[in-house]
Amino acid sequence: MRAAVCHAFGKPLRIENVDIDAPGPGEIAVDVAACAICHSDIIFADGGWGGALPAIYGHEAAGVVSKVGKGVEEFKAGDHVVVTLIRACGHCSSCNDGHLVTCSTTFYRDTHTPLRNEHGQPLTQGLRTAAFAEHVVVDASQAVTIPKEMNLDVASLLACGVITGVGAAVNTAQVRSGATVAVLGTGGVGLNVIQACALSAARAIIAIDVVPSKLGTARRFGATHGLLGSDPELKQKLRELTDGRGADYVFVTVGAKAAFVQSLGLVARSGSLVLVGMPPDGMTIDIDPGFIAQDNLRVLGSKMGDSRIKVDIPKLVALYDAGRLKLDELITERFSLDQINDAMTKARSGEAVRNVIMMR
Numbered sequence: 001m002r003a004a005v006c007h008a009f010g011k012p013l014r015i016e017n018v019d020i021d022a023p024g025p026g027e028i029a030v031d032v033a034a035c036a037i038c039h040s041d042i043i044f045a046d047g048g049w050g051g052a053l054p055a056i057y058g059h060e061a062a063g064v065v066s067k068v069g070k071g072v073e074e075f076k077a078g079d080h081v082v083v084t085l086i087r088a089c090g091h092c093s094s095c096n097d098g099h100l101v102t103c104s105t106t107f108y109r110d111t112h113t114p115l116r117n118e119h120g121q122p123l124t125q126g127l128r129t130a131a132f133a134e135h136v137v138v139d140a141s142q143a144v145t146i147p148k149e150m151n152l153d154v155a156s157l158l159a160c161g162v163i164t165g166v167g168a169a170v171n172t173a174q175v176r177s178g179a180t181v182a183v184l185g186t187g188g189v190g191l192n193v194i195q196a197c198a199l200s201a202a203r204a205i206i207a208i209d210v211v212p213s214k215l216g217t218a219r220r221f222g223a224t225h226g227l228l229g230s231d232p233e234l235k236q237k238l239r240e241l242t243d244g245r246g247a248d249y250v251f252v253t254v255g256a257k258a259a260f261v262q263s264l265g266l267v268a269r270s271g272s273l274v275l276v277g278m279p280p281d282g283m284t285i286d287i288d289p290g291f292i293a294q295d296n297l298r299v300l301g302s303k304m305g306d307s308r309i310k311v312d313i314p315k316l317v318a319l320y321d322a323g324r325l326k327l328d329e330l331i332t333e334r335f336s337l338d339q340i341n342d343a344m345t346k347a348r349s350g351e352a353v354r355n356v357i358m359m360r
């Protein structure tokens, strides 16, 4: 098959012929139809999180099941699926507790990649998926069946950006109706926090970004106000919009240090700070713990929206079908696999919400 391979951090990916294993026990093979570019793919490809090279990234995918491994009963060839990086055993203490995103089981594929190049050299299965490729082999826990009528490019977005954003609001923060919300960063994840807060009937949803044009997009997803992250009076303006209190929920959906630092000053007393964005390794911020206790704040981490994909993704498909969840509007541009470096460069600039690689 053809795949986009990273040989050196920060250098263009190379399209190469790659061999992929047949699915083993508990696994499925999927013909990838579409894979969106997530900011995590860019951080990996740029070396921000390390990892062994050569590697194939891409983890926001949808396609058609081509083959199932031994013992797989949930899927059959021809099923349309969303493929995610969330691999869960279903029986460790985290899984039993409903937190599949922190499953503690080590899988065969965590140590045995299904991918090799033409010289037999193993290639890292980046983000447990390696979907910048024509085919993937993943654990059956990583996929969810979707209706065949749904466009696969649109469906691919459900694999990461949408569940991460919606899940942060609905699963992690459990935003109350009538609440006030501030969302720092209005990229793929931030817009989904915003639309989930709108569905949860938040009273004020204040989008904050450093790119003015993105505030208009945020309003189309349900933001009631937009503020510039670079505005020196940001804190004061946010207080004016929230009865002088600050926001009941503040979401940080980007990995930029400035956003984390800024977020602490925007939360109302007894409010929640929800950290969703993933900074590059090594970034730290100073926090005054006395202020967290004194203001009775909750600081919540949210990994992949704490999603249980087999429960959450069908609900999101139903909301999309009912016209209540925007997905088509998240796609900025479509590219072929050969154009992936172009698509990555445009995604790096922060102007694109989601660029999608179409495999066929």
Ligand SMILES: [Zn+2]
Binding pocket: 038, 039, 040, 041, 059, 060, 160, 161
């Ligand atoms: Zn992602």
Ligand SMILES: [Zn+2]
Binding pocket: 088, 089, 090, 091, 092, 093, 094, 095, 096, 102, 103, 104, 105
């Ligand atoms: Zn588990």
